[in-house]
Amino acid sequence: MTYAEFLQSKQCKVVSSGFEKPRENMNQHMFDWQKDIAYWALKKGRAALFEDCGLGKTLQQLEWAQSVCDYTERPVLIVAPLAVAEQTRHEGEKFGYQVSVCRTQNDVLDGINITNYEMLSHFDASKFTGVVLDESSILKNFTSKTRTQIIEMFRDTPYKLSCTATPSPNDYMELGNQAEFLGVMSRTEMLATYFIHDGSNTSKWRLKGHAEDRFWSWVAEWAVVLTSPADLGYSGEGYNLPQLNTVEHLVEPGTKSMDGNLTLFTKTAQTLSERREARRNSLDERCEEAAEIVKTDAGQWLVWCDLNDESSKLKTLIPGAVEIRGSDTPQDKADRLRGFTDGSIRVLVTKPSIAGFGLNWQGCHNMIFVGLSDSYEMMYQAIRRCYRFGQVNTVNVHIVTSTAEGAVRENIERKERQRADMTAEMVRHTKEILRKEIRGTTRDVIEYNPQVEMKIPAWLIA
Structure with missing residues (x-):
């Protein structure tokens, strides 16, 4: 050898x-x-x-x-x-x-x-x-x-x-x-x-x-x-998908600090536990802001939340909103998801972990994230329920966060860049191999475009 x-x-x-x-x-x-x-x-x-x-x-x-x-x-x-x-x-x-x-x-x-x-x-x-x-x-x-x-x-x-x-x-x-x-x-x-x-x-x-x-x-x-x-x-x-508009809404959290004491200044969360605490401290303000945003458009809305308390309050604040929680029976979840798909439900409040994967909701083009978790994949998949092939309207994504959650947005944006880089790298390395594997070898044919009319000799016709 x-x-x-x-x-x-x-x-x-x-x-x-x-x-x-x-x-x-x-x-x-x-x-x-x-x-x-x-x-x-x-x-x-x-x-x-x-x-x-x-x-x-x-x-x-x-x-x-x-x-x-x-x-x-x-x-x-x-x-x-x-x-x-x-x-x-x-x-x-x-x-x-x-x-x-x-x-x-x-x-x-x-x-x-x-x-x-x-x-x-x-x-x-x-x-x-x-x-x-x-x-x-x-x-x-x-x-x-x-x-x-x-x-x-x-x-x-x-x-x-x-x-x-x-x-x-x-x-x-x-x-x-x-x-x-x-x-x-x-x-x-x-x-x-x-x-x-x-x-x-x-x-x-x-x-x-x-x-x-x-x-x-x-x-x-x-x-x-x-x-x-x-x-x-x-x-x-x-x-080629329509335009995707991302609008960030910042709210001021309550007057309590992360340790529960009164404070004059808002401390920006850095660690994961601090971000979760900051999210809870601004729960009322974020939910109220989200409810006001829903009133700006009479069409369908997807309202994504991260906490059960957010889900309950949003259902109370938004008239006609239907909530899906993890504790609901599989049949109830399926019925409500089907209702949003066929348009009988106008506003759906739920978590990306429950309804953020696999569903096709091109009929909806407005959504709100009432706060962000640190999972970029959850956010990406949730947006793609509406922003996908077959969508004909501009998709509006509203993100409501508090001024104390500064590190979350940066974390999501970093992961977005990583995803884009990884996907581009995967496509760059694999597309030529896959073209050969999937499409096979094809023969190039040069089209003949005659400029002079061909005349057949009389003796050949005879």
């Missing part, structure tokens, strides 16, 4: 384990680029779709799931956030798929089945030939019980599809969890192969300088990273 052959043998390769389905046999409602991605994902057998909000992941995952059902003649399970199951069933009907919403294994039928992450313990993974994770960013926390349950439960499932708008915006480690779920490589192996501890801080990892291109080449073998069809050389027409 030559040294070049030795190096070649050490490269990580993802072996395709799927099957091919002709594009002409796929759902007629799919765009050509969506068919190409579905074809690629089916051929891979185990793949991830990191596509931005509004690019039609639901249609692609339904086509993938139906194709696996037809090929294996066994059922497929889609796992989704609360209330997304009913929305997916409705989308399935629109595009010609039959989707069964299930709460336990006894509800499972032949074909496509869907349940919520909260109900996953009531199912037997061995009964399914394929699994789809909708909003798979649930895997981001490598220490979470849900992440471990999902990976272990579907370890032997032959066909897997992972779908999310973006992996974690400020941490590459989620990619390791995604790869481990798909059976491509364990998170530990990924870290050992491509990453190194960042100095003396052993909890921080960074890409090895010489391994950066190799790492992204490896990711491109099992994941599509897409912010627009134009990233892969398709037409991006129709995917």
Whole structure:
């Protein structure tokens, strides 16, 4: 073996384990680029779709799931956030798929089945030939019980599809969890192969300088990273979103300091616990400001809060507001979310952790964050419920904070820059590889534009 052959043998390769389905046999409602991605994902057998909000992941995952059902003649399970199951069933009907919403294994039928992450313990993974994770960013926390349950439960499932708008915006480690779920490589192996501890801080990892291109080449073998069809050389027409207006409203908190004593001057919170305390001290002022903002527009409003006390007060202050709390029954949550979707509810008050993932609310273009948590992903996903493909109006995002919460806004903006940088890096490194993988090699044809009329000789005509 030559040294070049030795190096070649050490490269990580993802072996395709799927099957091919002709594009002409796929759902007629799919765009050509969506068919190409579905074809690629089916051929891979185990793949991830990191596509931005509004690019039609639901249609692609339904086509993938139906194709696996037809090929294996066994059922497929889609796992989704609360209330997304009913929305997916409705989308399935629109595009010609039959989707069964299930709460336990006894509800499972032949074909496509869907349940919520909260109900996953009531199912037997061995009964399914394929699994789809909708909003798979649930895997981001490598220490979470849900992440471990999902990976272990579907370890032997032959066909897997992972779908999310973006992996974690400020941490590459989620990619390791995604790869481990798909059976491509364990998170530990990924870290050992491509990453190194960042100095003396052993909890921080960074890409090895010489391994950066190799790492992204490896990711491109099992994941599509897409912010627009134009990233892969398709037409991006129709995917330019309308304007997004972000308006910040600052309120003065009450006269008590963070330690409960009266004070003349507002102290800016620095630590996480201080920010939480500052948020509580300004609760009344922020809720009253939010209620006044809602009065400025008679259309639908999404009011995002972070505390139960905020939710209760907002419901009291805003006429006709409907509240969704974590303690509500799954059925009550689903009914209220459906009511906001169909327009029968004008103002919805809830938390991003409850309704910030997977739902399509292009009919609404006004929202308020009554304070900010430190989770950038929550805010990003919450905004994308309305700011997505199909939105025709300018989306107005109001952020109500107190003057004592200065560090929160800076933290969110820092994470936004990190997300943008990471996404751009992922697209830059993977788009050329994915163009070849997904679109294949095409032949350039130079159009012939004749300038002189051709005359056929008489003897040739004869």
